[in-house]
Amino acid sequence: MAKSTVKAVSGNTAAALGTALCSPDLIAAYPITPQSSVVEYLAQLVADGDISATMIQVESEHSAMSVVQGAAATGARVFTATSAQGLALMYEPYFRMSTLRFPMVMAVATREMTSPETVWSGQQDTMSVRDAGWIQVYCENNQEILDMVIQGYRLSEDKDVLLPVNVCYDGFFLSHLTERVEVPAQEDVNKFLPAYKPDHVAFDPKRPMAIDPLTPGNILIQYRAGHLAAMQRALTKLEKVDEEFASVFGRKWGGAIEEYRCEDADMVILTIGSMTGTARVAVDIAREKGLKLGLIKVRYMRPFPVEKIAKALEGKKAWAAVDRSVCFGWDTGPMYMEALAAATGNASSFSVIGGLGGADIALQDFAKVIETLVANKDKPGRHKTLWLEKPF
Amino acid sequence: MSYIDTIADNKDLVTPGMSACHGCGGELILRRLLKVAGPNTVICIPPGCMAGAGVVGWSFDNGLKVPVHITLLDNTAAFLSGVTNIYQRQGRTDVNMVAMAGDGATADCGFQSLSGAAERGEKMLYVCYDNEGYMNTGFQRSSTTNRGSRTSTTPVGSVIPGKPQHSKNLPYIMAMHNAEYVATASPAYMKDMIEKIEKGLAASKNGFAYLHIFSPCPTGWLHGPEVSIDVSRKAVQSDYFQLFEVDKGVWRQTVANKKPITLKEFVGPLKKYGHCSDADIAALQENIDARKSFLQKMIG
Ligand SMILES: Cc1ncc(C[n+]2csc(CCOP(=O)(O)OP(=O)(O)O)c2C)c(N)n1
Ligand code: SF4
Ligand SMILES: [Mg+2]
Numbered sequence: 001m002a003k004s005t006v007k008a009v010s011g012n013t014a015a016a017l018g019t020a021l022c023s024p025d026l027i028a029a030y031p032i033t034p035q036s037s038v039v040e041y042l043a044q045l046v047a048d049g050d051i052s053a054t055m056i057q058v059e060s061e062h063s064a065m066s067v068v069q070g071a072a073a074t075g076a077r078v079f080t081a082t083s084a085q086g087l088a089l090m091y092e093p094y095f096r097m098s099t100l101r102f103p104m105v106m107a108v109a110t111r112e113m114t115s116p117e118t119v120w121s122g123q124q125d126t127m128s129v130r131d132a133g134w135i136q137v138y139c140e141n142n143q144e145i146l147d148m149v150i151q152g153y154r155l156s157e158d159k160d161v162l163l164p165v166n167v168c169y170d171g172f173f174l175s176h177l178t179e180r181v182e183v184p185a186q187e188d189v190n191k192f193l194p195a196y197k198p199d200h201v202a203f204d205p206k207r208p209m210a211i212d213p214l215t216p217g218n219i220l221i222q223y224r225a226g227h228l229a230a231m232q233r234a235l236t237k238l239e240k241v242d243e244e245f246a247s248v249f250g251r252k253w254g255g256a257i258e259e260y261r262c263e264d265a266d267m268v269i270l271t272i273g274s275m276t277g278t279a280r281v282a283v284d285i286a287r288e289k290g291l292k293l294g295l296i297k298v299r300y301m302r303p304f305p306v307e308k309i310a311k312a313l314e315g316k317k318a319w320a321a322v323d324r325s326v327c328f329g330w331d332t333g334p335m336y337m338e339a340l341a342a343a344t345g346n347a348s349s350f351s352v353i354g355g356l357g358g359a360d361i362a363l364q365d366f367a368k369v370i371e372t373l374v375a376n377k378d379k380p381g382r383h384k385t386l387w388l389e390k391p392f
Numbered sequence: 393m394s395y396i397d398t399i400a401d402n403k404d405l406v407t408p409g410m411s412a413c414h415g416c417g418g419e420l421i422l423r424r425l426l427k428v429a430g431p432n433t434v435i436c437i438p439p440g441c442m443a444g445a446g447v448v449g450w451s452f453d454n455g456l457k458v459p460v461h462i463t464l465l466d467n468t469a470a471f472l473s474g475v476t477n478i479y480q481r482q483g484r485t486d487v488n489m490v491a492m493a494g495d496g497a498t499a500d501c502g503f504q505s506l507s508g509a510a511e512r513g514e515k516m517l518y519v520c521y522d523n524e525g526y527m528n529t530g531f532q533r534s535s536t537t538n539r540g541s542r543t544s545t546t547p548v549g550s551v552i553p554g555k556p557q558h559s560k561n562l563p564y565i566m567a568m569h570n571a572e573y574v575a576t577a578s579p580a581y582m583k584d585m586i587e588k589i590e591k592g593l594a595a596s597k598n599g600f601a602y603l604h605i606f607s608p609c610p611t612g613w614l615h616g617p618e619v620s621i622d623v624s625r626k627a628v629q630s631d632y633f634q635l636f637e638v639d640k641g642v643w644r645q646t647v648a649n650k651k652p653i654t655l656k657e658f659v660g661p662l663k664k665y666g667h668c669s670d671a672d673i674a675a676l677q678e679n680i681d682a683r684k685s686f687l688q689k690m691i692g
Contacts, residue, residue: 025478026477026481028474054477054478054480054481056473056477056512057512058470058473058508059504059505059507059508059511060505060508062466062470062504062505063467063470063473063504066463066464066470066471066474066505067470067471067473067474067477069474070436070470070471070472070476071474071477071478072474073461073471073474073475074474075478076474076478078474092464092466093471096464202459203461204434204487205431205432205433205434205458205459205487207459208454208458209454209459210448210454210456210460211460211461211462212449212461212462213448213449213450213451213452213453213454213462214443214446214462215451216451
C-alpha cells in the first residue's frame with residue numbers, strides 16, 4: 001500500500017494539496033469567496049519554494065483563465081480555481097479552453113449565483129456552464145476533492161480525452177469544513193501521473209502553426225463531433241483512471257456514479273456533492289424502518305452517465321433527484337432533468353430543489369423526500385417539484 | 393543596419409494572398425513589425441481588421457510564417473502573459489513575444505487585461521494599431537475615436553454631430569504603468585517606427601513594452617488609399633498625433649515639430665470630419681493643445 005500522510009484539512013486546502021502534488025507549471029487565479037484560500041495556500045507553497053510553479057496574480061478571473069490558456073497553448077500543466085461570479089466572468093475563455101482541447105484542472109468551490117446578492121453555497125455556478133465542453137466531477141468530501149484533482153489531471157491529459165476538468169465541491173460545506181484527509185506521497189503521484197507533453201498543439205517558432213485559424217462550418221462541425229466523441233471516451237476512461245488510482249492509492253470512488261444500497265431497492269434518491277453524506281444516513285434510517293430505499297451519487301455531470309443512470313434506475317418504482325440549483329424553464333433541478341432524459345420506462349419521479357444560497361440539506365429534508373417518494377410510489381410518471389423551503 | 397536595409401533584406405512573414413484594404417495602415421504596420429521581429433517570434437492578434445484579413449489563418453492554413461493565435465478581443469495581453477511565462481521558465485528568452493491589436497481590443501474590451509499585464513511587468517511587446525474605431529465590424533466608435541468624428545455608432549445627426557467625447561490617450565495611460573518602454577509611432581516616419589520596434593523588442597526581454605501606432609484607414613476614414621502615408625505625416629505635423637517615447641520612465645519627443653501645420657490641413661482630406669464646424673475643430677484643437685503641454689511637462 002502507498003505511503004501517505006494523514007492531515008486534518010479544509011476542502012480548499014485539500015484542493016491545493018492535490019494540485020501541488022500534480023506539479024503544475026503555472027497557476028493563475030483571482031480571489032473570490034469561498035475559493036480564495038485554495039490559491040492563498042498555493043501562493044504560500046510557491047513563496048516557500050515548496051513547489052516550482054510560476055504563480056501569476058492576475059487582475060480578474062477572465063485573465064486567470066486567459067493566462068492559463070496561453071500557458072497551456074505553450075504546453076504547460078496549469079491550474080486555477082474560482083466560484084460563482086468569477087466563473088461567470090471567465091465564461092468566454094472558459095468555453096474556449098475546452099474547445100481548444102487544452103487539458104487542465106480547475107477547482108470550483110461552488111456557490112450560488114447572484115441575484116439576490118449572496119456569497120453562500122449552491123451549485124448554480126457550475127451547473128449553468130455544464131454545456132461549455134468541460135468535464136465536471138462533483139465531490140462528496142475533502143478526500144474526494146484531493147483525489148479528484150489528481151485523477152482529473154490524469155483524465156484530462158489522456159490523449160483520447162484532452163479536455164479540461166472541473167473539480168466541483170460545495171462552497172463552505174466542504175471548502176471550509178475540516179476533515180481527515182490522506183495526502184499521498186509525491187513519488188506515488190509521480191508514478192500515477194506522468195509528465196504532460198502535448199503533441200496536438202504548439203505555440204513555438206520551431207513548429208509554426210496558427211492556433212485556431214478562422215474555421216468554416218464544414219470543418220467546425222468536425223471539431224464539435226470530435227469534442228463530443230472525446231466526452232464519450234472520457235466516460236470509459238474515467239472508470240479506468242479510478243481503477244488505476246485505486247491500485248496505487250487504495251481508494252476507489254466508483255466512476256461516474258456510485259450506487260449505495262440500490263440492489264434490492266424499489267425507491268432511489270439521486271444526490272450530488274456533499275449532501276450525499278447526509279443522504280446515506282437517511283437511507284440507513286429508512287432501511288431500518290423496512291423501506292427498500294437506495295441512493296445514487298451522481299459524480300459526473302459531464303460527461304453525463306446516461307447509460308449507467310438508465311441501468312441503475314431500471315425496474316425501480318420511484319426515484320427523486322435532489323438538486324442544489326435550478327433549471328430555469330423546466331421547474332426542476334438540472335440533475336433531475338438530465339436523469340429523466342436518461343431514464344427508460346415511466347417510473348414515478350420528481351425533482352427536489354434545496355440547499356440554495358447556503359441553506360442546509362438536513363436529515364429532516366431527506367425525510368420529506370422519502371415521505372414524498374412513498375406517497376408517489378405507485379403513481380407512475382412525473383410529479384411536481386418538491387422545494388425544500390425553510391421557515392425564516 | 394539602417395532601417396532601409398532592415399526593410400529590404402528581412403523576409404516578409406505574412407503569407408502571400410493575405411491583404412487588407414488598399415492603403416491600410418494596419419497591414420503595413422504588421423508587415424514591418426514582423427520584418428523587424430523575424431521568424432523567432434510568436435504573435436497574438438485578437439479579432440479586428442488584421443484577423444479579418446486572414447493573417448490569423450483560414451481553414452487549415454496559417455496566414456503568417458510565424459506561430460499566430462487569434463486571442464479573444466479582450467484577453468490578448470493575458471493570454472500572452474501565460475505564453476511568455478512558460479518561455480521564461482524554459483529559459484527561451486530569445487523568442488520574441490509579440491501582440492498586435494486594434495484600438496478597440498486595446499483601449500476598450502482588452503484594457504483591463506492589458507493594464508494587468510503591464511502592471512505585472514510581463515515580458516512582451518504589445519503593439520496597438522490605432523485606426524480610431526472598430527473597423528472590422530463597420531467603423532463603430534472606440535474610446536480612441538476623436539471628438540467630432542463620424543462613426544456608425546456616432547452618426548452625424550441634426551442634434552448630435554458625431555462623437556461628443558474626446559479620445560482616451562492610451563499611450564499616456566500606458567506610460568503610467570512603470571513599463572520598460574512606451575512609444576508612439578507613425579508609418580510616415582518609418583525610421584522612427586523601426587527603431588521603436590527594435591527598442592520595444594529589446595525592452596520586452598526585461599519587462600513590458602508598449603507601442604501605439606497611428607494607423608490610417610482609408611475605408612473608414614474615407615480618404616484615398618494613395619494618401620494614407622500623407623495623412624499619417626500630417627497627423628504628426630499638426631500635433632494631432634505626437635511622436636514620443638518613454639524609455640524606463642524618461643520622456644522624449646522623438647520627432648520634433650517646430651512649425652506645426654493647422655489642424656484643418658490634416659482633417660481636410662478625411663471625410664469622417666467633413667461635417668465639422670469651425671467650433672468643432674477648435675474643440676479638437678483645445679484637446680490637442682492640452683496633450684502637447686502635458687508632453688512638454690513630462691519631458692521637462
Ligand atoms: C467580447 C467581444 N465583443 C465584441 C466582439 C466583436 N468585435 C470583433 S472585432 C471588434 C472591433 C475591433 O476593433 P479594433 O480592436 O479597433 O480593431 P480594428 O477592427 O479596428 O482593426 C469587435 C467589437 C468580439 N469579437 N468579442
Ligand atoms: S477597414 Fe481600414 S483598418 Fe480595416 S483593413 Fe480596411 S483599411 Fe485596414
Ligand atoms: Mg480599430
